[in-house]
Each structure stands twice: as structure tokens, then as C-alpha cells.
Amino acid sequence: MSTLDSRSLTYVNTFGRRFGEPGEVRYRLVTAAVVCQPAIDLPFTIEVAKGKRGKQHDVNVHLEGDRLVAEPPKLSIAAGDLVLWHSVASTPGYAVQGEGEQGRFDSSSLTSETLYTHAFGVPGDFEWTDAIHGSLSGVVKVTSLDSGDPKQCREWMEALAHGTVVVIEGDRADPPEVSVLAGQTVFFAVAAAEGITITDARLVGRSAS
Amino acid sequence: MSDVIAAIDEGGANDLVQDAEGALGTLSDSGSGSLGPFTATWSASATFSGGTADLIAPNTIRLTDVRMDYTVSFSFSFDLSSIIPDFCLPQVCVDIPFIGRVCTPRICINWPTVTIPVSHSSFVKFTADFNPSVTLVGGVWKVDLVAAGVPFLQLGPAAAAIITAIGAAAALVLLPIPFIGLVLAIAVAAITAAISIAGVLGLLGPILSPFVTGLSFTVYEQSQVFEVMPAVAPDAAVNVILTAITAAVVSTDEDELVLNIDLSP
Numbered sequence A: 001m002s003t004l005d006s007r008s009l010t011y012v013n014t015f016g017r018r019f020g021e022p023g024e025v026r027y028r029l030v031t032a033a034v035v036c037q038p039a040i041d042l043p044f045t046i047e048v049a050k051g052k053r054g055k056q057h058d059v060n061v062h063l064e065g066d067r068l069v070a071e072p073p074k075l076s077i078a079a080g081d082l083v084l085w086h087s088v089a090s091t092p093g094y095a096v097q098g099e100g101e102q103g104r105f106d107s108s109s110l111t112s113e114t115l116y117t118h119a120f121g122v123p124g125d126f127e128w129t130d131a132i133h134g135s136l137s138g139v140v141k142v143t144s145l146d147s148g149d150p151k152q153c154r155e156w157m158e159a160l161a162h163g164t165v166v167v168i169e170g171d172r173a174d175p176p177e178v179s180v181l182a183g184q185t186v187f188f189a190v191a192a193a194e195g196i197t198i199t200d201a202r203l204v205g206r207s208a209s
Numbered sequence B: 001m002s003d004v005i006a007a008i009d010e011g012g013a014n015d016l017v018q019d020a021e022g023a024l025g026t027l028s029d030s031g032s033g034s035l036g037p038f039t040a041t042w043s044a045s046a047t048f049s050g051g052t053a054d055l056i057a058p059n060t061i062r063l064t065d066v067r068m069d070y071t072v073s074f075s076f077s078f079d080l081s082s083i084i085p086d087f088c089l090p091q092v093c094v095d096i097p098f099i100g101r102v103c104t105p106r107i108c109i110n111w112p113t114v115t116i117p118v119s120h121s122s123f124v125k126f127t128a129d130f131n132p133s134v135t136l137v138g139g140v141w142k143v144d145l146v147a148a149g150v151p152f153l154q155l156g157p158a159a160a161a162i163i164t165a166i167g168a169a170a171a172l173v174l175l176p177i178p179f180i181g182l183v184l185a186i187a188v189a190a191i192t193a194a195i196s197i198a199g200v201l202g203l204l205g206p207i208l209s210p211f212v213t214g215l216s217f218t219v220y221e222q223s224q225v226f227e228v229m230p231a232v233a234p235d236a237a238v239n240v241i242l243t244a245i246t247a248a249v250v251s252t253d254e255d256e257l258v259l260n261i262d263l264s265p
Helices: A150-159 B010-024 B156-174 B180-212
Strands: A013-019 A023-031 A044-049 A056-064 A067-071 A074-078 A081-087 A094-100 A103-106 A114-119 A124-129 A137-143 A164-169 A172-174 A177-181 A185-192 A194-196 B004-008 B027-035 B038-049 B052-056 B060-079 B087-089 B093-096 B100-103 B107-109 B113-137 B140-147 B216-223 B225-228 B238-251 B255-264
Touching: A023 A067, A044 A094, A056 A074, A056 B100, A074 A081, A081 B100, A150 B180, A164 A177, A164 B093, A177 A185, A185 B093, B004 B010, B010 B038, B010 B052, B010 B060, B010 B216, B010 B255, B027 B180, B038 B180, B052 B238, B052 B255, B060 B180, B113 B156, B113 B180, B113 B238, B140 B238, B156 B180, B216 B225
Parallel strands: A044 A074, A056 A081, A137 A177, A164 A185
Antiparallel strands: A013 A081, A013 A114, A023 A044, A023 A094, A056 A067, A094 A103, A114 A185, A124 A137, A164 A172, B004 B255, B027 B038, B038 B060, B052 B060, B060 B113, B087 B107, B093 B100, B113 B140, B140 B216, B225 B238, B238 B255
16 A cells, blocks of 8 residues: 555655664564554664764565564664654555664654655545644655656656655644645655644545545 | 258348348457557457358358447556666755755656556458258257358557557556656657557457358258148147258259258158
8 A cells, every 4th residue: 555644654755754862773664453452562773873964774564474573673863863663565554663862753643853754656636634633734746757758758767766845843843735746755854743644535534626 | 852841042142141241239248369569458349241242052051241339448557667668757956045055866757567458349241151961950940140260350540449459558658657647758659659559450360360260150050840730620739840951052043052851750
């Protein structure tokens, strides 16, 4: 599936978080169906050392048997680094939940200095909203070119490497409306928020169309 | 000398054949077969109409331009990955002021298995030689005209139309698949190229040919025993038995289909 919903991460999504303070962070991976459960089993670790590097660290999420696992399971990063979780097509929808000395974080409730990306696979107008509060919304207009036309196809392929950024601050998305080509990725970067989602408005019955 | 001799000319034969075509109704069949590299499940139906009879002694009724109207519905499933190459979205990097430079990994698409349904209705005209065949089954005499050999069906135009229909149906099925738009034209072209006109003919021929192979029109049907009422009372009704019937095309002043019937009281 490739539904626009930050509460359930799939292979067309990534979730990123910047860890600004040193200390140990432990986290787990849960399927979207069991997001709400006690925080007792946090098998994966991120050691955040002092320093300011701003480097990116990728974590691959995949199934081993019936368990979601992170690769690598233990990360050592510097304060200010970004950790980006991603998966492959066979991975079921999941969420990343963790806690450290600076508090808890949860990919299904995006807070400051987190990031959710979505590669849009089909053309259409996608109204999105915050499924928790409902005061935040925006639109992504996805169009396609003619893949049978060599010139348009070439333009299309080149465009795939370019991303579009939407910055979210409080209940404001900037820009509120973006236009992309099918296959392009939109980066929803949360500058400041107290737990929001990026969710296709149709999933929560708030679509205007 | 037969007790009854019935003869019809070519005009009469035309009427008989057209009545028989109507009485035959709709023939239908279903099964599975090869559609190029794929396996298709299909169902088909056919009706017959028209045709001009030419009586050729001693034993041939040639029907020219018989029209077979048919509908063929079929569907085939296949793993899209076997048709189109794996596709990966490239790494995407952006600069975000409060986070820094972020790059997503490449995203490789797993194409799903799809089922493409196609329905095609058309007609084809053919010419075939028929032989009269007389049978007595279950106390009923029947005179049938039975197709001799395998009539040739010109299916090339239909195959070309079906290839186009497959392309349109494939595009409809593929369109909702995420990211397919990037390779949609390639995918549709790959599917139709894999099947080809020859592939469609390979499916269509074995579906439609059985409808005309051994095709049989019943032009005369009569109980072996039937009651004849008296012309004048008080004579009793009597049963007449048809003991023998033969059918042949006879050429005298004109060509005729002749039935010779022997009776016994």
C-alpha cells in the first residue's frame, strides 16, 4: 500500500528524527495495528554522544519471521545527527516508538525536528490533515506525464530526484499546497508541533471533495 | 419408387437453412488456453444467420457467407515483474533549515500480479460445404445438414482488434498501481508485444473453430409414427410409420434437395 498516512510507515515513506541532546535512546518498531501498548520492550538503541555533526544515519526496517527488526539494531551518533528509518516493499505498515532522557518520541505523532517523507505513486489531488487535532491541513497535487513520449519521459525521470519540502510549524503548513509529478517525494518537515500526523483527509472523513 | 418424394429448390433450401439457424439458438462454451506466454480462461458464445445455399449434386449443399456473430470474454493473470523491469525511484536529497541535508534511500517497486479481463464481440463470415445426414434416434427422423471438414475462419481482423482491446484493458488495470505511470507505456507495449497477433489467433482459433466444425442444421424433423385422421367419418384414425428416409441433392432441370420417404400403415 502507499496510502498517505504518517501513522503507518511503508516502503514509500521514511521517518526521520534529529537527536539534539546526548544520552541513550531506546526504541521499538510496532505494526500500525498495535501502536498503543505499554513501553516495556524497547530492543533497539541509539547512543547519542556529545558533539554537533548533523550527519544522517539510515536504519532499515524489515521483517525477520514475524518480527520487525531494525538494521543496525544499535546506532552510535553525535548530538545533532538525524536518524532516518526506511523499509522495503514487503514490510508491513509500522511505527517507531522510543524514549530517552529527553522524553518520548513516536512516528505516529510527529513532534519538533522530525520528518515524514512520502513518495506519491498515483496522480490526483491529495488533501491531507492532522488526524489527531484536525487544525492542520494541506494539499498535494500529483500529476503525470506521458511515459510513452521520450522527451516527457526523460523530464519525468530527471524530476524524480528532486524533492519538495513542506515545513510545518504549529497549525501552519508552508506551503499549504504543492504540485509534484507522480513518483516524486514530498518531505513534511516538522519545525514545531505537539504531536501531529500527515494523513490523507479521506481516511478521517475530512475531505472537501 | 418411394411413397413420398419431397423436393426443394435453392430458394427453399435458403428458407430451410435460415429457419434452422434460428432454431439452433446460441451456442456457448468455456475453457482455458494459451494467449501468447499467458494462460487465459475464456467463455464464448455464437449465433448463426444468413448464407446462400447452392445445391451441388450429388451430395453437397454449399452455404456461402454464413454469418457467425460471437462474443469472446477472457482474462489472464500474470506477475507484472515478469513483463516489465524492476524500477527504483532514485535517492532524493533536500536541505531543511532546522534539520540539515536529508537524503531518502532509493525505493524499489515490487510490481504486483494483475488480472486483465477482455471482452470482444464481432462477426465473421464463412463458406462451407454441408452434407445431408439422415438419422433415426428415439423414434424421431431427422435430416441434418452437417458441415464437411473444417470451415476456414478469417480471424486476422478480429485478432488485431483484440490486441487493441487488450492494450486498453491493460492500461485500465495498471493505472491505479502506484508508480506504474512512470512505465505505463512500456508496460502496455510489453504486454501486447508478448501476446502478439499470433498469440491472439492461437487462442481465438481453438475457441471459435469448434463452433463451425461439425456444425449441424436440422432442416427436417418428424416422428417415425404419426397419426393420420380420416377424411370422412366413421373411418378410424390410422398410424402411419415412416420406415425409411433418404436425402440427396439431385440435378434434373434444376438442382434440388430431394427427400425420399417410405411409409407403412
